[in-house]
Amino acid sequence: MTTRRENHEGSMSTATPTRVPHSGVPTGHTPAEDRVGAGLFDPGQLLRSLPDAFRKLDPRVMVKSPVMFVVLVGSVLTTAFSFTDPGDWFGWAISAWLWLTVIFANLAEAVAEGRGKAQADTLRKAKTDTVARRLLAGGAEERVPGTRLTIGDLVVCEAGDVIPGDGDVVEGVASVDESAITGESAPVIRESGGDRSAVTGGTKVLSDRIVIRITTKPGETFIDRMINLVEGAARQKTPNEIALNILLASLTIAFLLACATLPPFADYAGTRLTMVVLVALLVCLIPTTIGALLSAIGIAGMDRLVQRNVLAMSGRAVEAAGDVSTLLLDKTGTITLGNRQAAEFVPVRGTTEAEVADAAQLSSLADETPEGRSVVVLAKEAYGLRERHQGELVGAEWIGFTAQTRMSGVDVGERKIRKGAAGSVIAWVRERGGTVAEDADGIAHRISEAGGTPLLVAVQDGKGARVLGVIHLKDVVKEGMRERFDELRRMGIKTVMITGDNPLTAKAIAEEAGVDDFLAEATPEDKMALIKREQAGGKLVAMTGDGTNDAPALAQADVGVAMNTGTSAAKEAGNMVDLDSNPTKLIEIVEIGKQLLITRGALTTFSIANDVAKYFAIIPALFAAVYPGLDKLNIMQLSSPDSAILSAVIFNALIIIALVPLALRGVRYRPLSADRMLRRNLGIYGLGGLIAPFIGIKIIDLLISLIPGIG
């Protein structure tokens, strides 16, 4: 009898938890929340960011945002004009509010940046200048500052040392505290060779001694890049942001034309427009709301990823995440729990389930692998067998699971019980002259076909050696995955499960989890081919990976999320790194990418829709004196022309501050189809944008008219 997965025990042995002690599957808990005051908007931040907002008034900075630059120029012009007529309160009031408009925009950006600063400070602490112990050719050591290391240097780190730079372990194994980067206090194992060799500068060796080959220049290390990213220093405008900026600039030009050509028209009509009212009209019409918040939205989007412990190496990747239409998900750890679990005990003919359960439990007590523990748990939960402790059985000799024997068990006197891989157990029974029940093979085959892994349970006692039954080990699909995949499908995203399992097993799990497609017996080349095929069809592909052999695929994918536990090759190749090493997070990354775009679109729509009301406020105020009929457009019944214009300008400034929390938090994202999402967002931000300023301007006008001497 054979099973299709000869080496399943092999995978059991390497399933050693990465974190020591084992802390279970990483959950939705994001340690970043403890470090940064994440998520909610704190009004105090506005005050704290005020100095930065003033610093940003530098025209060389402002010119990067064409819309706000126009407002800045307008503020200077109106202020200068007010000096020529210092007795005119209106000119001063408009100037003041125009300056406030600019400051509010800068404030939004400063607040967004401020949230990253706290985290950057934490990271800087980790980057204290370390002294490295560089290995010389003869085996001697010299002490050099960490900043003087070059690529290829070998350095030694022992317990208590801070690792001086990014590199790969080339010798030894050690537990490393990476909390400075990941925020996760449980140490991780780093060892030479294999997929756990990468170490990051600034992390601390807790035990043992390792030799590290430095792979990154000082100043370009992971931690340096992280600091740049969270501070926004490395921020470059993303493609959609550039396109949106162009559209906003063109709208600004259009309104600039509309306002600049107005004076001759007004002169002809018999009224003179002052510089102050022209600038006020212009500022109200150009899309200042989105212009002011655009960069804050981008920074906050990156920040939301950082709060979830994901580092995006470029903003482009975050945007691409929103466009992804195919997700490649590794089966293990993403779709299923990391380990297979015992699901049932199947007796062979002539045995009872209870007997199998009893023997399986006893033989698994010495098996510390997750699979072994799951057998004990199943025996207790399904068959009421109390978990016995190894000390309870006097004279018992416990045989632990090893990768060589691929079996575990116990010998109590003459009674020997074993459980393990089919091949090993059959060999064990045959060696002892026992027989293998005829139906055992059929049962094992059925389990394999259903996507499970069979383990045989055998016993040798007075009646000789024989197989008692089969343990059905099953991949357990994580809770809620099916719903998650349904959501993704509604969003138009196809999910493909990647697994090393055979097609039969893969199909069974794919069906159970509800993914759209699967790639079985996947090699790195298969993965690469799949990505290229999807991309050739115009689709954007996202994937996660951690091994060196994932690196080419990670680089090819449009969004490649490398696990922080992975190799440095993988981390280099991907365009994001998940510090929690939780592959399920890919789904959240896609949502954050979409949310970023939605927030920009929603505020643009809002900003443009606002113009309608502003026209109804300002046009009658400017011209009703010469063409009384135009007063019919004053549908808000604003109290006076000056008050109408001022109210529109004030509304225009205040709406920026009012929307800062939304810009930072992002528009609420729900996994809906494009149609429903558009209807919803058009309703809220399009219609809302039409109506809100009518109400807002009216209220401000009422308040202004209460000021004596103005109304």
Added chain:
Amino acid sequence: MSPVLAGVLQLLALMGALALAYVPLGTYMARVYSSDKHLRVERWIYKGIGANPDTEMRWTAYLRGVLAFSAAGVLFLYLLQRMQGGLPGSLGFSSIEPAQAFDTAASFVTNTNWQSYAGEQAMGHAVQTAGLAVQNFVSAAVGIAVAVALVRGFARSRTGELGNFWADLVRGTVRVLVPIAAVAAVVLVACGALQNFSGIHEVGQFMGGSQQWNGGAVASQEAIKELGTNGGGYFNANSAHPFENPTPFTNLFEFFLILVIPLALTRAFGVMVGSVKQGYAILATMVTIWVGFVALLMWTEFAHHGPALQAAGGAMEGKETRFGVGASALFGVSTTLTSTGAVDSFHSSFTGLGGGITMLGMMLGEIAPGGVGSGLYGMLIMAIIAVFIAGLMVGRTPEYLGKKIGSREIKLAACYILVTPALVLIFTAASMALPTPPHSMLNSGAHGFSEVLYAFTSASNNNGSAFAGLNANTDWYNTTTGLAMLLGRFVPMVFVLALAGSLAGQRPVPATAGTLRTEKPLFTGLLVGAILIITGLTYFPALALGPLAEGLA
């Protein structure tokens, strides 16, 4: 029958006829521009002009073809007018002065047909038929060709090739415009329109005195004038003249000709991009705006108060009694929402708000349904802008018909929508600011301003209708409107063709449930809103000082 009911019935009859023609004509045009066969007469033409119709052109080559052909057209037409005095069949009219000759040449080559002359007092048979009528055909064919190139940009992928300009130009003329115009001319002749080469007649007037009029190939020019959304009348009174537009039936038939190609092109677009539903969505957007404008204009013209107006059943000043208020409103909207510019009533005499509606129709960029070809490409540019904003709102990089709308596409679309507002506003402002140009106004106050605003709106958008009142035959207006027409026609075409090239080079993005559905009514609604807000609002201050100030008084 009440005038309102008559208007509504004519609207329904028109829509019924257009609906019948939509599918066959649209599908036929898609086939014309996709086929690889050449008719014998087309081969002769290709041989004559030395073009190879089978080479594919990139956008730059296509653009060179458009510009070279149009430049040759302007030059030829200019020289023809300048030499009129020495040409046979000039009816004794002298050569046209340089400024007016330039203005008229620019006007007919750009499919604008702005006329600062009165046809029956300035242009003889030679210029009318060999110059103006020819441009009526080919300028329309150029417009359709550019639209087809843009549609190919959507339909093709991973190539920069947009088809062959000469083939598109010749086919549009030979297979689409000439046959339909020929049938239409026969219909017009049958209904009483003029078609001869007779000289000048002097006839006695009913009220005493005498009047001179001449014959000409009127019906044939009238047919293509409407069909190619040209609008340049043989006579000064344009389609209000009984020789051009003899009966209420021909009046209805003329709107049909104006609207049939621009509307059916949406079908050709749908067929060529492989989804007729996308064509319906664009059609629905055009029809929504058009019907809305018709309803508004009928309302302003019927609901106007005052005893004289009520006695007449509406605001009759400047309107032909043969057609009445309803048909005049239909014509006014159809001519300004397309780039036609033919008129059967005087827009200056519409109510203040009514005049504003005709202006706003042009200001929206003449895209509902717009000029032949130019309406479709203008609407597709607006669709790109709307898709960009809405696409962001569904959380994806915006895409339209499987093509991503990135920064290059947005840059080109944004440049496109800036051109005409810039021309209209800058030329109007200059005219108002300079000392002499305002003297051309007939009226003072808001209405006088409307005359100037209307002139540049009409020229820059290649409409060609005049508000009436403004004396546009001055060096200033001839030169500036000529420039406005040329820039308003060809600068946007540069952006359209560049955009087409950029789209054709892209790899298509497959549609998923996460893709914005641009064939749904929701998108049509969004597009209408985007057009009204984005283009309409730019002109709001100017409109407020003209038609709104007058209409709300």
